[in-house]
Amino acid sequence: MKKYFYLFKIHHWIKNLIIFLPVLVGHSFFTINFFECIIYFLIISLLSSIIYFLNNINDYEEDIKNKKLSYSLNLNIKNTYYFLSIISFLVLITFSYFTNQKIFVVCLFYFLLSISYNFYLKKKRYLDIFILSLFHILRIIYGSLAFKVSLSVYFILFCSAIFLMIGSNKRLVEIDKAYTNRPYDEKDRRKIQLMQLFFGFFAVLIFLLFTIDPTKNQFFIYKELLFVNLLIIILIIVNFLFIQKNKNQDIVVFIYQNKVNFILVSIFFIIFIGNSVSF
Numbered sequence: 642m643k644k645y646f647y648l649f650k651i652h653h654w655i656k657n658l659i660i661f662l663p664v665l666v667g668h669s670f671f672t673i674n675f676f677e678c679i680i681y682f683l684i685i686s687l688l689s690s691i692i693y694f695l696n697n698i699n700d701y702e703e704d705i706k707n708k709k710l711s712y713s714l715n716l717n718i719k720n721t722y723y724f725l726s727i728i729s730f731l732v733l734i735t736f737s738y739f740t741n742q743k744i745f746v747v748c749l750f751y752f753l754l755s756i757s758y759n760f761y762l763k764k765k766r767y768l769d770i771f772i773l774s775l776f777h778i779l780r781i782i783y784g785s786l787a788f789k790v791s792l793s794v795y796f797i798l799f800c801s802a803i804f805l806m807i808g809s810n811k812r813l814v815e816i817d818k819a820y821t822n823r824p825y826d827e828k829d830r831r832k833i834q835l836m837q838l839f840f841g842f843f844a845v846l847i848f849l850l851f852t853i854d855p856t857k858n859q860f861f862i863y864k865e866l867l868f869v870n871l872l873i874i875i876l877i878i879v880n881f882l883f884i885q886k887n888k889n890q891d892i893v894v895f896i897y898q899n900k901v902n903f904i905l906v907s908i909f910f911i912i913f914i915g916n917s918v919s920f
Contacts, residue, residue, distance in 0.1 A: 649694055656780070662784060663788060663792055664784065681740075681784075681787040684740065688730070698714060698723065734752070755776070763823075771805065781800060795848075802847060806878070812833050813834070848871050849871060852868060873905050877909075
């Protein structure tokens with residue numbers, strides 16, 4: 642069971658919790674159906690596992706050179722793996738169509754983009770970082786469509802900046818570990834570090850603009866607490882970029898495994914939700 646847990650990356654399902662972010666920031670927490678939450682979470686999570694499995698098959702020979710794996714694959718039956726994956730995808734995408742045609746479109750695009758990324762786009766320097774961010778944005782769009790919550794430009798831009806900052810860091814980790822199946826080397830380090838700083842600063846700027854926008858902050862009881870949220874975001878970004886000794890690879894490690902960031906993110910949402918006029 643442990644082998645399949647890592648092969649399908651079940652532990653990465655926690656990433657899919659971001660489909661509920663539109664509900665939280667859209668002040669719609671009490672309008673959603675619990676059963677629908679489970680269904681929509683399972684659809685995107687199972688889709689992610691199919692994609693992870695395909696990626697693991699494609700990258701297996703290189704991955705065993707670059708890192709210690711918790712699973713093994715018999716590449717002599719690679720075509721069987723692909724066949725079962727496609728069948729599983731077709732069943733899931735059909736179910737998503739009859740569940741919600743809007744999320745069907747997102748799931749289909751997510752899958753096709755993932756295949757393109759795994760087999761081609763991840764070899765394109767710098768473009769791959771933007772594609773990584775787009776995967777997370779697609780999850781958020783998925784959540785907004787599933788729960789019928791509109792997204793503001795501020796929210797999309799802020800999330801994009803955060804995901805780009807984290808995605809840049811993933812490439813820095815791979816440079817440190819000298820991965821052979823990535824298009825980056827030591828000469829790219831400085832550029833990626835500057836990208837991180839830029840996206841971190843951009844995220845702070847976007848939230849500041851949101852904080853002082855009278856058409857948006859009217860949804861909060863105490864406008865001053867939004868500046869506390871802004872300070873927390875600055876602390877999270879500073880901790881991520883300058884203080885952490887072990888460089889984290891993705892949003893799961895960024896928030897969940899780093900205690901400081903986990904506490905800060907928790908405080909942020911407690912203040913944000915508690916300060917909302919809709920809760």
